[in-house]
Amino acid sequence: MADDDFRILLVEDNPGDARLIEEMLRETTVPLSSVGEADVGRETREVTLRRADRLEAGLDRLSSSIDIVLLDLGLPDSSGLDTLTSVLEHSATVPIVVLTGLSDERVGVRAVQQGAQAYLVKDEITSALLTRSLRHALERHQRETQLTALSTVSRELMSMTAFDDIADRAVTAAAESLEFPVAVVCLYDDRGELRPRAATDRAEEVLLAAEPSGSTGGSSRLSTPCAAVVERVFATKRADVAAADDPDASLPDADSPLRSRLAFPLGTHGVFLVGSPTESTIPSTAVDYATILATNTEAALERLSREQRLQEREAELERQTESLEQLNRINAMIRDVVQSVVHATTRTEIEQAVCDRLAAADSFRFAWIGVHDELERTVTPHARSGVEDGYLDSVPLTTDGESDEGGPVGAAVRTRELRVVGDVVRELSSASRREEAMKRGYRSIASIPLVYAETLYGVLTIYADRPGIFTERVQAVLTELGETIAHAINAAESKKALISDRVVELKFEIRDTDIVFLALTAEIGCECSVESVVPRMDDRLRVFFSTDGASVDEVAAFAERALAIEEFTLVAEREDECVFECTLRESNVISFCLERGVTVQTLIADDGTGQLTVELSSDADVRGFAERFRSTYPESSLVASREDERSVQTRQAFQTTLADRLTDRQAEVLRTAFFSGYFESPRASSGRDVAATLDITQPTFNHHLRAALRKLLMLLYTD
DSSP states (O other), X not given: OOTTOEEEEEEOSOXXXXXXXXXXXXXXXXXXSOOSGGGTTXXXXXXXXXXXXXXXXXXXXXXXXOSEEEEESEETTEETHHHHHHHHHHOSSSOEEEXXXXXXXXXXXXXXXXXOSEEEEGGGOOHHHHXXXXXXXXXXXXXXXXXXXXXXXXXXXXXXXXXXXXXXXXXXXHHHTXXXXXXXXXXXXXXXXXXXXXXXXXXXXXXXXXXXXXXXXXXXXXXXXXXXXXXXXXXXXXXXXXXXXXXXXXOSOTTOSOSEEEEEEOTTSEEXXXXXXXXXXXXXXXXXXXXXXXXXXXXXXXXXXXHHHHHHHHHHHHHXXXXXXXXXXXXXXHHHHHHHHHHOOSHHXXXXXXXXXXXXXXXXXXXXXXXXXXXXXXXXXXXXXXXXXXXXXXXXXXXXXXXXXXXXXHHHHHHOSOEEESOHHHHOXXXXXXXXXXXXXXXXXXXXXXEETTEEXXXXXXXXXXXXXXXXXXXXXXXXXXXXXXXXXXXXXXXXXXXXXXXXXXEEEEOOTTSHHHHXXXXXXXXXXXXXXXXXXXXXXXXXXXXXXXXXXXXXXXXXXXXXXXXXXXXXXXXXXXXXXXXXXXXXXXXXXXXXXXXXXXXXXXXXXXXXXXXXXXXXXXXXXXXXXXXXXXXXXXXXXXXXXXXXXXXXXXXXXXXXXXXXXXXHHHHHHHHTTTTSSSOSSOHHHHHHHHTSOHHHXXXXXXXXXXXXXXXXXXX
C-alpha cells in the first residue's frame, strides 16, 4: 500500500453491505483535495479500504492515518448517535459519513447536525452517489477545518503585541490552514520601503533575494517581479489575483517564480502575498479564505497600531502632566524667589536669598551664585546654599574659552546663554567633575547667566537630584529668573551708588564718532554740554543739552539727520548759547552707564572729542565697568580715577540754603500756597484765593510763585 493512497475506514458489521460498498469504491477515484470545477483534470489517488465490524476495532484502526470514515450507526457494541459521539471524541479531525437504514433517515439528519459531514441510506447507495458524498464530505470538512483555523488565527492575531508576531502568524496560517506553500508579509517601514517581515521557508527560496552589499534596509528583499506586484497592490489598495491557467487573471510576466498568486493590501501597513510555484489554478474557496485571513491580518495590524499610538499618546500625556506639575512646582518656587529678591535691599541679600529659596525646593540639592573675573578668567562664589560638601573647592571654575574644565558654568559665562547637563552620568565630559557630582547626589545641572543690559552680573548654577528635570519649559522659566535676578542686582547697585557716602569718580576721554554729541561738535564746530537726563516711562532717555557757537538751524539740521536723535525741540535761545531737548534711542553712551548703575555727572564735547565723568559706589566693580566701557567704546580712554566722600546735606542745611536764595515775598507766597492746599489734587484753594489771602493780585502771585519754584528746583537738581 503506497503512502499517498486515499484511506477509507468502513465500520460495518454486515458483510453483505460491506462487500457492496467495497465494489462501489473499486469503480471510483477521489482527488487529492476538495473537489469542484477547478479540480477537473487534477491528479487522483488510489483508494484503500480498511474495515472493522465493531466500534472498538474501528477506534483502534482510526488511530492510524485515515482520510475519511464510513460509519454504520448500528453495531454490535454500539448503536445510534452514541456511536457517532464515540468516534468524534476519539478523533475530531477525520470527516465522517454516516450509514443508516431507510427507517433511520431522521437519525442521519441528526448525525449531520452533531458533526458528521453527510449520511447515506444503505438501500439507496449507488456508486455515483457514494463518490459524490465522499467528495462533498471532504469539501465540507475542509471548509469547516479552515474556518475553524481562521477563527483561531483571528483570535490569536487580535491578541498579539508585536508587528513581527502578527506577520509570522499570518504566513504560518496561510501555509498550514490554507495550504499555500509560499506566503510573505511585507510591511511599510520608517524608511518608506516595503520590506519582508515574515515568510515561509518556500517563500524564502523562491521570492527573497539577498540585500545588496552596503544596504541598510535589512537582510533580504523581494525579487524584482514580485516586488513590482507588491508595490502596485500597496499603491492602488486593490487585491491582485493571478494564475497561469486563468485567461481572465493571467500572470503579467514570464519571469515570475509563482504559477499562481494572491496579493492583498494591508491598509497602510503593507501587503500580504500568498501563492504557489507549481499550482496553476486557484480554487474560489482558497481566494475567499485567503481574503478572510488578509482582512484579519490587516485588522490586527491596525488594532496594534492604534494601541501603540494610544499608548504613545498616554505616555506623552503622562510626561506632559508630570512636566506640567513639575513646572507648576518650579513656578511656585520661582515666585517665592522673586518675592525674596524684591524684599532684599543689597546685592548680597539678593544672591543669598535666591540660593536659599532654590536649595529649599524638593528637586534641587544645591545652588550657588558666582561672579566672573574677566582678567583671571575664573568664577568666584559669592553665595551658596544646600548640599555642597566642598564641591566648589574640588572642581575648577575657569572660563577659558579653549578649555572645558569650567563645565556648564564656564560655558554659560562664555556664551551668556543657559547651559544644561541633562544627565550627569551621560553628558558631563569631565570624569573628575562627574565623580564629584555623583558623590553629592547631583544628577543634572543648569547654569544661568545673570545678564541685564548686556552686563554679566554673575552666574547662577543649580544642581538637581534626578536627570531630565530641566525641560525646555523649565529652562525658559530659569532664563527669565536669571534676567530678574540681574535686574534686581542692577537696581541694588544703582541705589547703592546714589546713597553711598563714598564714591569713585571716573573720567574718560571719549573720541568715538558714534557718540552723537561728539559727532555734533565735529560737524558744526561748536561746544556741547549735557545738562540733564530724564528717564522716560518707555525706557528711553530725554536729554537736555546746550550748545555754544552754533545756530539753532545748524543744530536742528544735524538732529534731523542723526539716527540717534528723535523728538528734537528747542527749549531756550540766548545770545551765544542754546538749550535743546531730545529723546535718544536705546543704544547710547548715557544709557550704557545708567543700565549698569553708574551715574553720569558731566558730558562735555568740543570739536569731536569729549570728557565723560561718572560716579560709582566705592565697592562696585570699578575695573569691570572700565573694561566694558573701553570694549564698547574702543576710542575712549580712562584719564582719571579718584575716590571721594560724598557730602550729605541735612534737612536743616537745605532749608537754610533755600531761605537764603528766596526773597521774603517769595518765601511767603510759596509757604502760603503750600499750606493753603494750592498744590493738592484737586486744589483746596485756587490761585485767586491765595492771592486774596496775601492781598496781592493773581498775576503778582503767579510771578512770585514761579520764581520761588525755580530756585527750589535749581537747588534740588543742580546744586
